[in-house]
Amino acid sequence: MSLQSTVAEVLDREHVFSFMTPQSTAKLNVDKNVLLYLEGISVSFDGFKAINDLNLYINDGELRCIIGPNGAGKTTMMDIITGKTRPDTGAAWFGQTINLLDMDEPAIAQAGIGRKFQKPTVFEFLTVFENLELAMAGDRAVLKILGARINGEQRDRLDEVLELIGLKELPHMRAGSLSHGQKQWLEIGMLLMQQPRLLLVDEPVAGMTHQEMDRTAELLTSLAGKHSVVVVEHDMDFVRSLAGKDRTVTVLHQGSVLAEGRMEQVQNNRKVVEVYLGE
Ligand SMILES: Nc1ncnc2c1ncn2[C@@H]1O[C@H](COP(=O)(O)OP(=O)(O)OP(=O)(O)O)[C@@H](O)[C@H]1O
Structure with a gap:
């Protein structure tokens, strides 16, 4: 693949890489330990309320799983957080001072919110290392990044991420030759290169082997603490x-929170069993 077509591919991704975006000036403030506030959010599509007075709070460093039946509004909620969809009403704050509803998608990515879509979208013709290099935060132009030397x-950082995503033995492997699971981890690594404070991950284990799933669970739990991680997933x-014994799980239904609590509480919640788990 030529440099020109690689650049064209980069510019055509669903990703909003921070190196493509203007610098944000607002400072993140998590004094109250809450990283993300969604309050009274509603959005309708052609009169249908996909999100209905949604309230959701994600703590700093928390790993939160969001579950719910098809059409519950999980993707729409992620679209609102990342600026892809504008709500009709409500408030969305990143920390106490950054108003997400005043910002467009690139500015939100720049402020520290990274999103991993379900399908892996790594650059197949570049190596693992080059993919990570390309995703590195900074305001350099794409062309410069591909040709430039990186500093110590x-x-x-790159070595740290390679280790985290379990690809430190394969830096020179073409991404196209990786297994499905490895591609997903590489893409998570690409997001990590931008050092996001909040990582939104959509159905990461669809199509993975059991072993890959276990490894993905380890990876995501290892990110919690330094990052907040919100995972939308159907695989219980x-x-x-x-979720383990202590983490909070949120159940969405018809665009609002139906239940929230530890996995055991949620699993035994009558309403949740009725609308989701009993399916
Ligand atoms: N752009 C749109 N135009 C019209 N309707 C939409 C649009 N986006 C979402 N919807 C509708 O809003 C509802 C919520 O959809 P959403 O994709 O957010 O649900 P979900 O919980 O992510 O579902 P799934 O688990 O199937 O991915 C659905 O009924 C969907 O058809």
Whole structure:
């Protein structure tokens, strides 16, 4: 693949890489330990309320699983957080000072919100290393990044991410030759290169082997603390392994929170069993 077509591919991604975006000036403030506030959010499509007075709070460093039946509004909620969809009413704050509803998609990505879509969208013709290099935060132009030497600090970050995503033995492998699971991890690594404070992950284990699922659960739980991670997932075994005994799970239904609590509480909630788990 030529450099020109790689650049064209980069510019055509669903991703909003921070190196493509203007610098944001607002400072993140998490004094109250809450990283994301969604309050009274509603959005309708052609008169149908996809999100209906939704309230959701994600703590700083928390790993939260969001579950719910098809059409519950999970994707629309992610679209609102990332600026892809504008709500009709409500408020969305990143920390206490950054009003997400005043910002467009690139500005939200720049402020520290990364999103991983369900399908892996790595650059197949580049190596693992080059994919990570390309995704590195900074305001350099794409062409410069591909040809430039990285400094020591950037190299350390890249090595750290390679280790985290379990690809440190394969830096020179073409991304197109990786397994499905490895591609998903590489894409998570690409998001991590931008050092997001909040990572939104949509159905990460669809199509993965059991072994890959276990590894993905380890990866996502290892990110919690330094990052807040919101995972939308249908696979209940995977949700159970992510949530463990203590983490909070949110159940969405008809655009609002139907139940929220520890996995055990949610699983035994009569309403949740009726609309979702009993399916
Ligand atoms: N752009 C749109 N125009 C019209 N209707 C939409 C649009 N986006 C979403 N919807 C509708 O809003 C509802 C919520 O959809 P959404 O994709 O957010 O649900 P979901 O919980 O992510 O579902 P799934 O688990 O199937 O991915 C659905 O009924 C969907 O058809």
